[in-house]
Amino acid sequence: MAFDNLSDRLQMSLRRVTGKGRLTENDIEEMMREVRLSLLEADVNFKVVKSFTKEVKEQAMGERILKGLNPGQQVVKIVHEQLKKIMGDKAEPLTLNLMGVTSIMMVGLQGAGKTTTAGKLAMHLRKSNNLKPLLVALDIYRPAAIEQLKTIGEQLSIPVFELGILQKPQSIAKKALEYAKENGFNLIIADTAGRLHIDENMMNELVDIKEVLSPQEILLTLDAMTGQDAVNVASNFNETLNITGAILTKLDGDTRGGAALSLREITNIPIKFMGMGEKLDQLEVFHPERMASRILGMGDVLTLVDKVTENLDEDDMMGMMEKMMSGKFNYNDFIKQLRMIKKMGSLGGVMKMIPGMGKAMKGANVDDKQLVYVEAIIGSMTKKERKNTKLIAQSSSRRRRVASGSGRSVSEVNRLIQSLDQQKSMMKKMGSMDPSKMNSASAMKAMSGTPTKKKGKGKNKKRFRY
Amino acid sequence: MGFFNNLFSSKEKRKNAQKYKIGMSKTRNNVFGNLKTLLDSSSLIVDELFDELEEIFIMADIGVDTVVKFVDHLREKVRVDNITSTNDLKELIVEEMFKLYVKEDIVSSNLDIVDGRINIVLFVGVNGAGKTTTISKVAHEYIKKNKKVLMVAGDTFRAGAIEQLKIWSNRVGADFYAKAEGSDPSSVMFDAINYAKENSIDIILCDTAGRLQNKINLMKELEKINKVIGREIEGAPHETLLVVDATTGQNGLSQAKIFNEVTKITGIVLTKLDGTAKGGIVLAIKDELDIPIKYVGLGEKIDDLEHFDIEEYIYGMFLGIF
Numbered sequence: 108m109a110f111d112n113l114s115d116r117l118q119m120s121l122r123r124v125t126g127k128g129r130l131t132e133n134d135i136e137e138m139m140r141e142v143r144l145s146l147l148e149a150d151v152n153f154k155v156v157k158s159f160t161k162e163v164k165e166q167a168m169g170e171r172i173l174k175g176l177n178p179g180q181q182v183v184k185i186v187h188e189q190l191k192k193i194m195g196d197k198a199e200p201l202t203l204n205l206m207g208v209t210s211i212m213m214v215g216l217q218g219a220g221k222t223t224t225a226g227k228l229a230m231h232l233r234k235s236n237n238l239k240p241l242l243v244a245l246d247i248y249r250p251a252a253i254e255q256l257k258t259i260g261e262q263l264s265i266p267v268f269e270l271g272i273l274q275k276p277q278s279i280a281k282k283a284l285e286y287a288k289e290n291g292f293n294l295i296i297a298d299t300a301g302r303l304h305i306d307e308n309m310m311n312e313l314v315d316i317k318e319v320l321s322p323q324e325i326l327l328t329l330d331a332m333t334g335q336d337a338v339n340v341a342s343n344f345n346e347t348l349n350i351t352g353a354i355l356t357k358l359d360g361d362t363r364g365g366a367a368l369s370l371r372e373i374t375n376i377p378i379k380f381m382g383m384g385e386k387l388d389q390l391e392v393f394h395p396e397r398m399a400s401r402i403l404g405m406g407d408v409l410t411l412v413d414k415v416t417e418n419l420d421e422d423d424m425m426g427m428m429e430k431m432m433s434g435k436f437n438y439n440d441f442i443k444q445l446r447m448i449k450k451m452g453s454l455g456g457v458m459k460m461i462p463g464m465g466k467a468m469k470g471a472n473v474d475d476k477q478l479v480y481v482e483a484i485i486g487s488m489t490k491k492e493r494k495n496t497k498l499i500a501q502s503s504s505r506r507r508r509v510a511s512g513s514g515r516s517v518s519e520v521n522r523l524i525q526s527l528d529q530q531k532s533m534m535k536k537m538g539s540m541d542p543s544k545m546n547s548a549s550a551m552k553a554m555s556g557t558p559t560k561k562k563g564k565g566k567n568k569k570r571f572r573y
Numbered sequence: 574m575g576f577f578n579n580l581f582s583s584k585e586k587r588k589n590a591q592k593y594k595i596g597m598s599k600t601r602n603n604v605f606g607n608l609k610t611l612l613d614s615s616s617l618i619v620d621e622l623f624d625e626l627e628e629i630f631i632m633a634d635i636g637v638d639t640v641v642k643f644v645d646h647l648r649e650k651v652r653v654d655n656i657t658s659t660n661d662l663k664e665l666i667v668e669e670m671f672k673l674y675v676k677e678d679i680v681s682s683n684l685d686i687v688d689g690r691i692n693i694v695l696f697v698g699v700n701g702a703g704k705t706t707t708i709s710k711v712a713h714e715y716i717k718k719n720k721k722v723l724m725v726a727g728d729t730f731r732a733g734a735i736e737q738l739k740i741w742s743n744r745v746g747a748d749f750y751a752k753a754e755g756s757d758p759s760s761v762m763f764d765a766i767n768y769a770k771e772n773s774i775d776i777i778l779c780d781t782a783g784r785l786q787n788k789i790n791l792m793k794e795l796e797k798i799n800k801v802i803g804r805e806i807e808g809a810p811h812e813t814l815l816v817v818d819a820t821t822g823q824n825g826l827s828q829a830k831i832f833n834e835v836t837k838i839t840g841i842v843l844t845k846l847d848g849t850a851k852g853g854i855v856l857a858i859k860d861e862l863d864i865p866i867k868y869v870g871l872g873e874k875i876d877d878l879e880h881f882d883i884e885e886y887i888y889g890m891f892l893g894i895f
Contacts, residue, residue: 144637147631147637148636148637148823149823150634150822150823150824153628153631153632216820216845216848217701217703217845217873218700218701218702218703218818218845219701220700220701222732248873249737250736250737250740250741251733251734251736251737251739251740252733252737253733254732254733254736254737255731255732255733255734255736255737256732256733257732257733258732258733259732262732303845303847303848304848304849305848305849330701330818330820330821332699332818332820332821332822332824332825333820333821333822334634334820334821334822334823334825334850334854335631335632335633335634335822335850336634336819336820336848336849336850336851337820337822339849339850340820340848340849357699357700357701357785359785359787359788360699360785360786360787360824361785361786361787361824361827362822362824362827363823363824365822366822385700385730
């Protein structure tokens with residue numbers, strides 16, 4: 108997925124915060140530094156990064172910490188909300204002229220993917236809106252551009268209107284419109300030549316074409332790998348043409364795609380589609396909410412937070428947390444915890460929502476049945492055994508009895524004992540990481556085993572102003 | 574510093590730097606406004622200057638790591654060398670950037686083209702970077718030098734790619750070799766090399782299909798192309814050039830890394846530098862992977878390709894301020 112890198116970075120930076128009881132101003136500052144850096148490395152425009160982190164910081168500082176919610180998770184939520192806000196709150200559909208001919212103009216820099224996207228869009232609208240599309244070849248400059256569009260048209264069985272390279276694009280557009288009306292086409296997609304946003308003559312050509320076509324949509328095709336310049340490009344095209352939407356291409360690559368974030372924030376142009384591959388059916392509707400979650404990679408944490416707060420008694424949860432931290436965790440708590448998780452849905456699904464877990468769980472099979480088995484095993488223990496976990500751990504005859512009572516094997520019982528031990532020691536560690544008892548750097552080390560080789564880099568970055 | 578001073582203050586360099594800034598004027602004022610104010614208002618170095626420099630480098634898409642490292646280095650240099658005037662700082666920036674770029678080495682922007690053998694140059698890159706256009710420009714350069722150049726249509730995938738290269742080969746007067754669309758690109762290369770042997774070709778310029786570096790199958794295909802070329806002519810390809818669009822952000826580094834793993838990259842072609850993007854990521858590529866920049870593309874015309882010059886590039890970045 109395209110945003111994996113950004114999400115990794117944010118996950119790393121937010122891991123310091125999640126799992127902490129209280130959030131100091133320093134914590135927030137530290138976290139914002141990481142967010143800034145990771146956004147910059149993701150090619151989010153530098154101005155957007157500034158305003159973004161400022162906003163998040165203010166909100167994080169001002170907000171009252173809710174009972175039962177980990178303050179870190181709360182910050183995550185703020186980050187997510189803000190990302191969503193920047194990219195627009197919901198997917199914006201195309202404007203179509205249902206009574207007559209809808210015309211769409213594809214514009215953008217050279218090599219952004221206009222021609223391929225024109226084909227994809229024609230195919231998409233033919234399918235989703237049952238329109239009869241006509242592709243129009245207006246790129247008379249690049250050698251074989253018309254050839255390319257014609258080949259795509261052939262592959263899709265969509266006719267291509269072209270008049271060679273000797274006529275002006277404006278007049279080709281005019282004739283295409285007439286041709287469409289006469290021949291029952293109700294959708295025109297005009298593929299214009301790639302051009303630099305600062306090339307005045309070429310930009311004027313687009314203005315002329317716009318006048319001829321009076322398009323419902325002027326779509327800016329933008330390479331998802333674009334860096335800081337995305338904003339300049341989009342602003343210039345927008346100033347000249349009043350862009351109605353953007354299509355982000357090549358999102359099937361490993362780019363972090365920060366341009367998506369910048370685009371809407373600075374230019375207010377909504378992103379309507381994204382190109383997900385070279386095949387002509389690989390065009391997807393852009394979904395800001397989903398994209399925000401995707402950028403975070405941990406966006407589903409929000410869903411988890413919501414689910415947790417929806418389904419669980421807050422005091423119950425706090426009691427559980429306390430017990431876990433103190434190391435007095437027994438089988439009664441274990442089963443309670445299992446039931447909480449069960450309430451929230453399938454185990455695999457829940458696991459995926461936990462930051463870092465998604466990766467850790469890759470390949471590991473999470474079987475919901477295991478929950479049932481564990482319940483059966485614990486159910487076969489006596490009340491004493493459930494409370495005092497040592498009893499089972501120290502007696503093989505007890506383990507055999509529990510195994511036969513639950514219908515599971517002794518090795519399964521052993522595994523349960525092990526996982527309880529693991530949880531206990533992990534929780535103990537987390538409990539001892541109370542910020543008042545330990546400084547955050549060593550706490551982080553203890554928790555994530557952050558490699559020390561990064562230290563030098565981190566030191567430098569602290570000086571970095573963003 | 575004397576040597577560099579002579580080098581940098583040469584009028585020619587500054588004049589040439591003009592071409593790197595075409596179009597920058599529109600955004601220049603926004604980006605450089607603060608720096609210029611700071612430089613003009615005081616002849617002393619204030620801390621804010623470094624912040625402004627950082628901003629400029631970030632806006633130029635130089636990687637965050639490289640920027641942080643470089644600006645830290647500048648601060649240190651200013652402290653150790655006891656530099657106090659902003660005029661000296663300007664020179665220092667160019668000099669240090671130059672050093673960062675060349676390291677201790679000799680960096681040549683010439684291609685490894687030798688008389689008396691078939692020279693093969695392979696062009697690779699992501700979709701839409703400008704490979705086909707660049708090949709035509711390079712062909713033009715060598716045809717002017719009386720070399721016999723063969724352009725090979727190795728992009729058998731994208732609609733119209735073969736046709737596009739063919740039109741260019743006619744315009745520049747190069748030989749042209751292609752097979753049908755959808756052919757195995759390795760077999761195209763194989764046959765093209767035979768064609769070259771029979772027709773006493775000096776230089777083969779191989780186009781390849783654009784591919785995103787995370788597409789494993791396409792990268793394997795490239796690996797095979799590379800292998801076939803090496804099997805047919807020892808030591809070939811003599812140059813493998815990664816074509817990078819100047820608007821590319823940090824992903825450029827990932828491109829260079831992964832392409833370099835599959836087929837040893839010997840140089841970068843930075844295209845579309847005539848826009849407002851500065852393509853600073855190539856500096857990070859040089860810094861981290863030690864891959865030099867060979868060419869910059871400065872327009873759509875056949876002559877709009879220049880050998881890269883680091884000093885001109887830096888002056889271009891700061892033009893109007895220095």
